[in-house]
Amino acid sequence: MMAEEQKPLLAAANKLKEFKIKNTPQRQVILSYLMTSHEHPSIEMIFNYVRKNGFSVSLATVYNTLQLLIDHNLIIEIASDSGGHMRYDYAEVPHYHVICVNCNKIVDVFDSHYKEFEQQAVKQTGYQVLNSQYEVYGLCPDCQAKLKKKQF
């Protein structure tokens, strides 16, 4: 019986093969983490995740791997505004992000209307569009509740 935890690694390995990226244990773990988790992890979280799962890894490799995956349009980089930490997200399906300015929690939003935005941009500027990113900043439900309590 195959361990359940192995499947994501296989899925990641197949994705790497599909994109003709050389297969290494580090790359498999990093990509599988991004493919399965919805926490939009930071570099540090990814680094810790890989080590916790029993693989050796250095920060340099995490940076290199993420850049490689970005270059292949498999993942995107999100600039969470406070603290200057980048966050990363598997993004084969286009979507955008809502970011809590209080706790930095990031949630996905799926909406295909971004295409109209891109068309508007082409019309007004003549740029050739490659990709786009939309980020909404606000307060997540949890932080709304917390801040309400503090106020009275």
Next chain:
Amino acid sequence: MMAEEQKPLLAAANKLKEFKIKNTPQRQVILSYLMTSHEHPSIEMIFNYVRKNGFSVSLATVYNTLQLLIDHNLIIEIASDSGGHMRYDYAEVPHYHVICVNCNKIVDVFDSHYKEFEQQAVKQTGYQVLNSQYEVYGLCPDCQAKLKKKQF
């Protein structure tokens, strides 16, 4: 006869007064630069501009002033993806940006449909929206032409 160049400084001074921000020469020049120029300058460009115009200034003051203006929602910070340099833009009227991945030129796009995006985000996530930013990456007309030439 009043020098033409003085008007932007007065406009900036008035804006500072309107927002109850203490008026200093450095702040006037920085804000007037952002209000009149459309080049979405970096910290370095702002620093040089202020000195070129005959005012003393330090990097610390540029950073402090920009943060102050951001806190008052007078300007916004744009993450131009290559090189990690932040760019700044006067943004009393909401708009979004198209960024050339080759030469980093940033152009404004005005389109009020962003409100629908924000509503969609609220519906899907329950976040309370504070503001949002939309960035389109692509090639500006100049770079499209340059790259076409190189190819054959």
Next chain:
DNA sequence: TGTGGAGTGATAATGATTATCATTTAAACA
């Protein structure tokens, strides 16, 4: 005209990212 709080600026500290380079490894080919 003296005083206090805010603003400025030279400099140091921080910390995320990038570069370096010796060592190890994946995978193409014999």
Next chain:
DNA sequence: TGTTTAAATGATAATCATTATCACTCCACA
């Protein structure tokens, strides 16, 4: 299944944008 080689890894140092520190300056107001 070896062998070979270009690519990947990882420890470390270097870089550089941003932030913090703190002495000094400048006004607003008494």
